[in-house]
Amino acid sequence: MxxxxxxxxxxxxxxxxxxxxxxxxxxxxxxxQAPRKGILMIETTPGDRLFISLLGSAWICLSWLAMFGSPLWWALLVCVVFAAAVFRWV
Amino acid sequence: MNKTWNNKAWWMVLPVVLLVAFSAVIPLMTVVNYAVQDTFGNNQFFWAGLSWFEEIMNSERFINALGRQFMFSGIILAIEIPLGIFIAMNMPKKGWGVPVCLVLMSLPLLIPWNVVGTIWQIFGRVDIGLLGASMAALGIDYNYTQNIVDAWLTIIVMDVWHWTSLVALLCYAGLQSIPEAYYQAAKIDGASNWAIFRYIQLPKMAGVLLIAVLLRFMDSFMIYTEPFVVTGGGPGTATTFLSIDLVNMAIGQFDLGPAAAFSLIYFLIILLVSWIFYTVMTNMDKEG
The missing domain is CATH 1.20.5 (Single alpha-helices involved in coiled-coils or other helix-helix interfaces)
Known part of the structure; x- marks a missing residue:
């Protein structure tokens, strides 16, 4: 290891x-859960929404680093809000 | 009817899971570990936090290479896709011309990348290359080792030469699957050539065309060997694309930490673009 x-x-x-x-x-x-269509007009399962949340969070953190630098605590808060929004509306 | 649910078949997936873990997931985890540390060799690592990501995201070198990469992919897609469609539409539909065309079109696809690079490297040389020497004889100042525009032109023409056949062959397959009745109906309605293309051929080609775009985007976005052999990333850094820059950083300078952060960002870009393509394609399938 x-x-x-x-x-x-x-x-x-x-x-x-x-x-x-x-x-x-x-x-x-x-x-x-059956797949459903949300605001993006694409069919998503909970797994898809998790993937979108994780990929989106990675980009939120990278953009935060590019614009404000570390630490990432506020970026993580944005990520949580983003993930919640994805699970609710996408 | 009540079906008995049996999930034992999932065990069949296990070999693939193990294989992917061994060949992709574990190496990727190692890259993540490298990206947050610094090393001077000897397998000794020092915690660096997220500083490499911060450095790469703000580094002019990375942003320039990324810009060049998107420009390259954009240009070759803008040439290869319309050209591929045009060639496919003008290929013979039956007779002896079909196998001849198919074989001729597949030839460039069979040549390995480094050989393509070498062919064009020599082809473009002013002293011994056919293209370079002909340009010089015509009095055109062409030198891909010193002139940025010439270097870009050479690499773009090389890529178009190497890969347009792939787009053409995919489109040809899409065109061949259109039943004759569609054309007959269009003829009865007095449809123009443009209308036939717009409302019959293009919609029927949409599936293969998206695959062609995806394949060409992915391949051109990670291109390494051909420009490396032809220009070596030069003149200066004019043709240093992401993969060339990454190799310089990881193997040339042995900066494993920044190179790991670089590859993760590179990976995230590809993941994002692939996901967008995949989503668009699968949703088009469901609708169409």
């Missing part, structure tokens, strides 16, 4: 993403 140059921060990041994927998986088995 040494060659992978792990840090606890990146490990935490991946554990969180993994846990999100697992809980989304469990959620979709317990309460299956």
């Amino acid at each position: 040494a060659w992978m140059a792990w840090t606890w921060q990146t490990a935490l990041f991946f554990v969180l993403i993994f846990l999100t994927l697992v809980s989304m998986g469990v959620w979709s088995v317990k309460a299956p």
Whole structure:
């Protein structure tokens, strides 16, 4: 594992993403949801909405770094709002 | 009827999951780890936080390479897609011309990238290349190693030469699948050639055309070998595209931290564009 140059921060990041994927998986088995059309006029499942949230969050954080620099706490808040909006309306 | 739900088939996916984890996910995780650290070799790493991302997002070098990359992809798409459609529409529909055309069109696609680069590198040379020497004989000042416009022209013409056939062949396949009855109906209605193209051929080609655009965009966006062999990224940095710059940073300068951040941003751009293409394509399929 040494060659992978792990840090606890990146490990935490991946554990969180993994846990999100697992809980989304469990959620979709317990309460299956049909795909729906939202404001983007595309059909999305909860998995699609998670993907859009994660990809969008990555870009929000990168743009924040480009414009204001670190730390990213406020950017993370924007990401949470963005993800909530995606799950509600997309 | 009550079906018994059995999810055991999911185990069949396991080999693919393992393979993708081994070949893509674990290396990608390693890149993420590298992107937040600095190293001077010896497998010793120092925490750098998000500073590499900040540096790359604000670096003129990255932004310029990204701009050149989008410009290159934009230009070759703007040439190859209309040209490919035009060629496909003028290819013979039956008879002996069909196999001849298909073989001739596939030839450039069979040549490996570095060979294409070498061919054009020599072809364009003023001293021994046919193109370069002919230009010199005509009195045209052409030198792709020193003139930025010449370098760009050479690389663009090379890419058009190498890949337009792919677009043409895909469009040809799309055109061949249109039943003759559509054309007969258009003839009865007295439709013009433009109307036939706009309302019959183009809609029927839309599916393959999107695949062609996606393939050409992806390929041109990660192009490395051909411009590297022809111009080496020069003159200066005029043809240094993202992948060339990334290799310089990672292998030339051994700046693993910034290079890792660079590749993640590169990856996110490709992921975003691919997702947009994929979404547009699948939604068009559902509607059409």
